[in-house]
Structures are given as C-alpha cells and as structure tokens.
Amino acid sequence: MGVLSNKIDRDQLKPGDHIYTWRNAYLYTHHGIYVGEGKVIHFTRAAGREIGTGTVLDRFIFSSSPSHSAENPCTSCDDPSGRDGGVMSSCLDCFLSGGDLYRFEYGVNPAFFLAKARGGTCTLASSDPSEDVLHRAFYLLKKKNGFGSYSLFKNNCEDFAIYCKTGLLVNSSTSLGRSGQASSGFSFAGVASGIGVAAGSSARYLPIMGFGAFSGLGAAFGVGIYSFQRLACDIGFRSDVSKVPVEELWDYMYKNKKK
Structure with missing residues (x-):
C-alpha cells in the first residue's frame, strides 16, 4: 500500500x-x-x-x-x-x-x-x-x-x-470524534475561510502581484489550514x-x- x-x-x-x-x-x-x-x-x-x-x-x-x-x-x-x-x-x-x-x-x-x-x-x-x-x-x-x-x-x-x-477515545464531548472523514469535512471549511482571509489581507497588493499570484496565495493559505486541521484532529496526534x-x-x- x-x-x-x-x-x-x-x-x-x-x-x-x-x-x-x-x-x-x-x-x-x-x-x-x-x-x-x-x-x-x-x-x-x-x-x-x-x-x-x-x-x-x-x-x-x-x-x-x-x-x-x-x-x-x-x-x-x-x-x-x-x-x-x-x-x-x-x-x-x-x-x-x-x-x-x-x-x-x-x-x-x-x-x-x-x-x-x-x-x-x-x-x-x-x-x-x-x-x-x-x-x-x-x-x-x-x-x-x-x-x-x-x-x-x-x-x-x-x-x-x-x-x-x-x-482510544476523545475526552471532550464537544469536539470531533476520531473519524478522519469528519475531520476532513471540518477542515475543508477551513480552506474556504483561509482563502477568504488571504484574499482580504492581500487584496491591496493585487495591482502589483497580478491575479495569478493573488489567487495562488489564497489557495496556498487555505490548503495549509486544511492540512494543519486534519493533523490536529488525528487520534494519534491530539492530546x-x-x-x-x-x-x-x-x-x-x-x-x-x-x-
């Protein structure tokens, strides 16, 4: 595998x-x-x-x-x-x-x-x-x-x-369970919000950067949030x-x- x-x-x-x-x-x-x-x-x-x-x-x-x-x-x-x-x-x-x-x-x-x-x-x-x-x-x-x-x-x-x-069980009743599918869905929401944050913070640089660099920055920021949140929710990583x-x-x- x-x-x-x-x-x-x-x-x-x-x-x-x-x-x-x-x-x-x-x-x-x-x-x-x-x-x-x-x-x-x-x-x-x-x-x-x-x-x-x-x-x-x-x-x-x-x-x-x-x-x-x-x-x-x-x-x-x-x-x-x-x-x-x-x-x-x-x-x-x-x-x-x-x-x-x-x-x-x-x-x-x-x-x-x-x-x-x-x-x-x-x-x-x-x-x-x-x-x-x-x-x-x-x-x-x-x-x-x-x-x-x-x-x-x-x-x-x-x-x-x-x-x-x-x-292993998660201690908190308010957090996500152990499921990687559920944490991926939760993290995907972070991608959308991350792209929005990056877009808002870098919009003033759009005339200088160009649209391609601008959109690439937002996507990279969102993917970073997705990856971090997935890892943070994993049963083998969380405390x-x-x-x-x-x-x-x-x-x-x-x-x-x-x-």
Whole structure:
C-alpha cells in the first residue's frame, strides 16, 4: 500500500484488520473490523443505513443498498430489520456491497498522513495487537448498543473501527470524534475561510502581484489550514484522548456525554 491507494485483495486480509470500502461514487467510506471466516463487525446508524445525520441532510447523504433484498436476506449476516442501528456482523460481500476492499493504515508518519489528502484512510496512532482488537469488536457486538448512539461527526463507523484498533477515545464531548472523514469535512471549511482571509489581507497588493499570484496565495493559505486541521484532529496526534478498556466503555461514554 502507498500514498495513492490502500486497496488490497481478499487473500491479504487478516483477522483484526480495519477495512473500508467507498460508497456512492466515492462520496464516503464505510468502515469495519474484519474478524475472520469472511465476517466483518461494523457500526451503523439504523437498519439499512450506514451513514446519516437523522436530519433533512439525509436526503442528500444516503447509504448504498444492501447486497440482498429484504425478500432474499443473506443468511450469513445479522438481520437489521426493525433495529435502531448499532454494532452488527455482516459477511464480507454484504459489507462491501459491490465495492472494492481497502485496509486502513496505522502508525504512519506525519508526512505520509498529509500526503493522503483525503481523510479516513490512515492515522498516526499505532494499532494494538489483533487479539485486543478482536476482543473489543466481539464484546461490542455482544452488547449491541455498547458503542452508544450513532453520530455522523462524533461517533460513526470509522470511530468504532479506530476504537477497536487502538482503545482510544476523545475526552471532550464537544469536539470531533476520531473519524478522519469528519475531520476532513471540518477542515475543508477551513480552506474556504483561509482563502477568504488571504484574499482580504492581500487584496491591496493585487495591482502589483497580478491575479495569478493573488489567487495562488489564497489557495496556498487555505490548503495549509486544511492540512494543519486534519493533523490536529488525528487520534494519534491530539492530546485530549484516553485509553479506555472496552468493559468500561459504556460508563465512560455516558459520563463524557453529561459534561
């Protein structure tokens, strides 16, 4: 794997791998933990929906259809009908839903992290041994709602997989979660504001600099903000995190929610 792609073949999979697949023409990724024997444990918002906000935005952000229809359900997967979401087990085919297979990378250096311009593919944080990863995933599967309520920006499928791999949780209930996708979206807003700031501060130099240099300055400033904010939000870089045993996860999340 490298800077351009984390795509792998199925025969490269190992139990405890954090895997993902792109959905809806590369609009977002769905994440899970491969546990062996063709099974994936993952976290969803609600029955048949892998992502969402629970608001009108869901008309524009929607999940792919499952590989099997309701009339012909997969016998290898948990039945999501009537469920409000949570941690569930699916076969690899249903998890991928026709998409390609990618493996999330751990323990990358900052230069490599920033070279991956789109979030949700790697982290500076190191992975725990596979036996610890599998223990967390199976424990949360048994608890069903042990990972709490789904939140697009604070507690999504990528957050679940990263927790299983690292045991790390963000302390503050007001900040973004561990998700690289969410932090990229947040940072992209910084790009727009950064370009605006640069444009405003350098507008008086436009007659001297020329339009090309002027627009280039704003773009460079915005990209700098995007890169810094992505790095600052990464679970392996930020300092507001704690290692939480999975058996204590529910109490920790509940107490943090009350802050």
